[in-house]
Amino acid sequence: MEETTRVPGRFLRTPEAGRLLGLSGRTLEKHRTCGTGPRYRKLGGRVVYAENELLAWADAGLRLSTSDPAALPKTPPPSHDRPVG
Numbered sequence: 001m002e003e004t005t006r007v008p009g010r011f012l013r014t015p016e017a018g019r020l021l022g023l024s025g026r027t028l029e030k031h032r033t034c035g036t037g038p039r040y041r042k043l044g045g046r047v048v049y050a051e052n053e054l055l056a057w058a059d060a061g062l063r064l065s066t067s068d069p070a071a072l073p074k075t076p077p078p079s080h081d082r083p084v085g
Contacts, residue, residue, distance in 0.1 A: 011041070011048040020054055 014025040017038075021028075031037025032047070038057035040049050063070060 009050050009052040011043070012051055012054070014047055014049075017049040017054055020051070021058055 012020060014028050018025045018028050028037055028049075032040060038049055038054050040047050042048075
């Protein structure tokens with residue numbers, strides 16, 4: 001049986017990825033920290049993004065209108081603050 005290798009396309013560093021998406025590099029860094037951004041790889045200590053995965057992440061945000069259920073804000077998680085008293 002032949003094994004097929006998926007070709008991810010061109011790899012972009014954070015500043016290039018930001019330019020492609022119209023975002024700042026800092027915004028992508030925040031998304032990495034929160035786990036809400038596009039998938040990335042660490043190669044030799046450098047963060048890189050596959051161009052096709054950046055475009056797929058952007059397409060996941062595609063909406064038809066502001067009333068699209070996917071565009072509505074999610075209910076915030078319950079607060080875990082300790083009660084005062």
